[in-house]
Amino acid sequence: MIQTLEWTKAGVRFLDQTKLPTEEVYVTCRSYQEVADVIRGMVVRGAPAIGVAAAMGIALGVESSRAQTLEEFERELHEICRVIGETRPTAVNLFWAIRRMQEKFQSLRACPLSKIRRGLVEEAQRMHVEDISINQAMGRHGAVLMPASGGVLTHCNAGALATCGYGTALGVVRAAVEQGKQLHVYADETRPFLQGARLTAWELVKDGIPTTVISDSMSGAMMRQGKIGAVIVGADRIAANGDVANKIGTYTVAVLAREHAIPFYVAAPLSTIDLLTPEGSQIPIEQRDPSEVTHIAGKPITPPGVEVENPAFDVTPARFVSAIVTEHGIARAPYEQSLTSLVRAAADGHRPPE
Amino acid sequence: MIQTLEWTKAGVRFLDQTKLPTEEVYVTCRSYQEVADVIRGMVVRGAPAIGVAAAMGIALGVESSRAQTLEEFERELHEICRVIGETRPTAVNLFWAIRRMQEKFQSLRACPLSKIRRGLVEEAQRMHVEDISINQAMGRHGAVLMPASGGVLTHCNAGALATCGYGTALGVVRAAVEQGKQLHVYADETRPFLQGARLTAWELVKDGIPTTVISDSMSGAMMRQGKIGAVIVGADRIAANGDVANKIGTYTVAVLAREHAIPFYVAAPLSTIDLLTPEGSQIPIEQRDPSEVTHIAGKPITPPGVEVENPAFDVTPARFVSAIVTEHGIARAPYEQSLTSLVRAAADGHRPPE
Numbered sequence: 020m021i022q023t024l025e026w027t028k029a030g031v032r033f034l035d036q037t038k039l040p041t042e043e044v045y046v047t048c049r050s051y052q053e054v055a056d057v058i059r060g061m062v063v064r065g066a067p068a069i070g071v072a073a074a075m076g077i078a079l080g081v082e083s084s085r086a087q088t089l090e091e092f093e094r095e096l097h098e099i100c101r102v103i104g105e106t107r108p109t110a111v112n113l114f115w116a117i118r119r120m121q122e123k124f125q126s127l128r129a130c131p132l133s134k135i136r137r138g139l140v141e142e143a144q145r146m147h148v149e150d151i152s153i154n155q156a157m158g159r160h161g162a163v164l165m166p167a168s169g170g171v172l173t174h175c176n177a178g179a180l181a182t183c184g185y186g187t188a189l190g191v192v193r194a195a196v197e198q199g200k201q202l203h204v205y206a207d208e209t210r211p212f213l214q215g216a217r218l219t220a221w222e223l224v225k226d227g228i229p230t231t232v233i234s235d236s237m238s239g240a241m242m243r244q245g246k247i248g249a250v251i252v253g254a255d256r257i258a259a260n261g262d263v264a265n266k267i268g269t270y271t272v273a274v275l276a277r278e279h280a281i282p283f284y285v286a287a288p289l290s291t292i293d294l295l296t297p298e299g300s301q302i303p304i305e306q307r308d309p310s311e312v313t314h315i316a317g318k319p320i321t322p323p324g325v326e327v328e329n330p331a332f333d334v335t336p337a338r339f340v341s342a343i344v345t346e347h348g349i350a351r352a353p354y355e356q357s358l359t360s361l362v363r364a365a366a367d368g369h370r371p372p373e
Numbered sequence: 374m375i376q377t378l379e380w381t382k383a384g385v386r387f388l389d390q391t392k393l394p395t396e397e398v399y400v401t402c403r404s405y406q407e408v409a410d411v412i413r414g415m416v417v418r419g420a421p422a423i424g425v426a427a428a429m430g431i432a433l434g435v436e437s438s439r440a441q442t443l444e445e446f447e448r449e450l451h452e453i454c455r456v457i458g459e460t461r462p463t464a465v466n467l468f469w470a471i472r473r474m475q476e477k478f479q480s481l482r483a484c485p486l487s488k489i490r491r492g493l494v495e496e497a498q499r500m501h502v503e504d505i506s507i508n509q510a511m512g513r514h515g516a517v518l519m520p521a522s523g524g525v526l527t528h529c530n531a532g533a534l535a536t537c538g539y540g541t542a543l544g545v546v547r548a549a550v551e552q553g554k555q556l557h558v559y560a561d562e563t564r565p566f567l568q569g570a571r572l573t574a575w576e577l578v579k580d581g582i583p584t585t586v587i588s589d590s591m592s593g594a595m596m597r598q599g600k601i602g603a604v605i606v607g608a609d610r611i612a613a614n615g616d617v618a619n620k621i622g623t624y625t626v627a628v629l630a631r632e633h634a635i636p637f638y639v640a641a642p643l644s645t646i647d648l649l650t651p652e653g654s655q656i657p658i659e660q661r662d663p664s665e666v667t668h669i670a671g672k673p674i675t676p677p678g679v680e681v682e683n684p685a686f687d688v689t690p691a692r693f694v695s696a697i698v699t700e701h702g703i704a705r706a707p708y709e710q711s712l713t714s715l716v717r718a719a720a721d722g723h724r725p726p727e
């Protein structure tokens with residue numbers, strides 16, 4: 020099993036996703052600032068993985084805190100959360116994880132500091148374990164949506180590497196393959212960061228799932244040739260109305276899917292659903308460094324002086340989304356109702372089967 | 374002015390487009406086989422430039438021919454045309470140029486061999502000069518279609534570098550800018566060969582036309598944000614019904630343009646219109662080497678063992694095409710009639726203004 024991130028005695032260990040697929044190297048963070056850096060630098064990426072990384076970063080920070088009083092501790096926790104919270108603005112799982120750690124602190128504030136520290140470290144580790152079982156539940160719910168055989172297109176990486184293991188969109192693919200479905204994954208390479216070519220292909224080849232990498236510009240032609248039976252992607256934030264923020268290019272794939280009457284599915288844990296954001300236009304979109312577009316592997320591909328755009332995400336309106344797969348079941352339009360119901364059912368204590 | 378290709382005393386000189394934008398180096402071919410190699414290796418690319426390169430390759434071959442008899446000469450010409458004709462299957466300008474050189478030979482076959490040789494060399498040089506004036510005429514016809522100001526999206530490179538100068542799609546942009554229109558070009562980077570990032574950006578920056586390079590996956594988001602007022606692209610072959618074969622990813626852009634009610638224009642000389650091919654599904658699509666997808670700048674971006682697809686072109690059905698700009702005027706649907714009329718008018722001797 021791929022260990023995307025892991026709590027170890029030496030610190031939080033991350034598989035360095037900027038080096039894949041050519042090098043499989045690990046980075047161990049010994050401070051919360053180092054965790055913030057690896058999130059910002061996309062050593063770890065993918066909304067669910069970012070969430071757990073944030074929680075572990077907070078745990079690391081409070082574990083090494085020298086605070087002697089609750090007041091001091093709370094001030095440090097606040098600062099740690101502020102630094103971690105400023106790494107990446109779009110993935111709502113980051114803020115969900117910070118809130119969960121803050122709530123855990125509140126529930127423990129009557130305890131001695133040593134117990135609070137231990138409690139927060141355990142909470143971060145629990146989130147890691149939960150994330151994997153959430154993905155497996157998502158896989159069970161979503162597998163039924165996959166065709167019995169044929170091509171399934173995915174964009175970016177919503178796999179084991181975007182989570183603590185198994186994956187969201189690729190978790191659904193894995194579950195379908197485990198059920199005997201004969202799927203062939205078409206992976207958009209996903210410029211500028213090449214998550215599809217580098218990461219999705221790497222983890223699917225490892226699992227023996229047939230995979231074809233295509234340039235992003237080829238997905239339309241593949242659909243027109245009848246090679247794609249379904250599209251499944253992850254999400255970085257889903258607004259209350261079902262609008263989906265996901266890796267730049269997802270919207271293009273959704274428009275193409277509708278043109279070819281191909282179902283377009285999104286797989287994401289409930290922690291990605293942001294009921295406080297009514298619609299997609301209100302989701303903040305991260306603009307990343309122009310050098311991701313102007314350079315590949317350190318080599319310039321554009322002439323000096325040219326402008327570039329580099330939005331990391333786009334928003335796919337809910338009307339393009341055939342269904343949203345969560346660990347608590349499948350939501351369909353109208354999403355205002357279906358998403359709220361799922362989130363409420365989960366809050367009422369119906370935990371996903373583990 | 375950019376010299377994409379040029380007949381020189383030393384041979385046919387090409388600006389090496391595989392090296393742009395970081396290096397501006399030239400390659401001089403001294404034999405027709407070398408010309409075939411540079412066409413195949415995309416040192417020169419773009420349908421109109423491929424056509425003239427083919428003619429110059431043939432001229433180079435016959436110029437150095439040692440044939441003593443017409444029969445010998447004809448056999449050599451046939452072999453030269455065969456080799457040049459096997460370089461790239463999609464761009465119909467290649468076959469148009471070969472046919473034009475063969476027709477020139479037929480018109481001269483009563484002459485002494487020295488005169489035939491000179492006549493073929495002159496014909497190739499004439500095609501070079503004509504190509505530029507054709508592009509300028511296309512620019513005059515097409516400029517009216519461009520918005521008075523704002524963003525125009527293009528895919529791949531249909532500029533000076535795809536022709537003998539001025540360009541087809543970018544010729545229309547240049548003519549519009551010369552008329553005082555305030556255009557800002559959005560250039561899709563155009564993976565896998567990066568013609569947009571490397572070539573379109575290079576020649577537009579040289580000309581001082583504001584240009585923003587985007588990853589191919591960003592065009593949908595740019596349209597949704599209202600940044601694009603029109604799309605204009607070139608073509609490698611246009612079927613009699615108006616279906617357009619062009620660089621892979623063009624179809625995706627066309628689908629996106631229609632979704633956003635943005636006009637989608639194609640600019641191409643009449644030599645790109647293939648009335649013998651009734652519709653797009655009959656256009657042969659070149660499959661190029663997988664390494665163009667799996668590697669960038671010599672570095673692998675995919676894991677070993679993964680499959681890739683690498684079709685160099687796709688076909689955009691005529692129903693997505695708002696208009697086709699040619700040197701003889703603008704064709705609109707139904708294209709069966711409008712394209713045939715333009716080709717007939719040209720054959721009747723109405724040459725474009727020079």
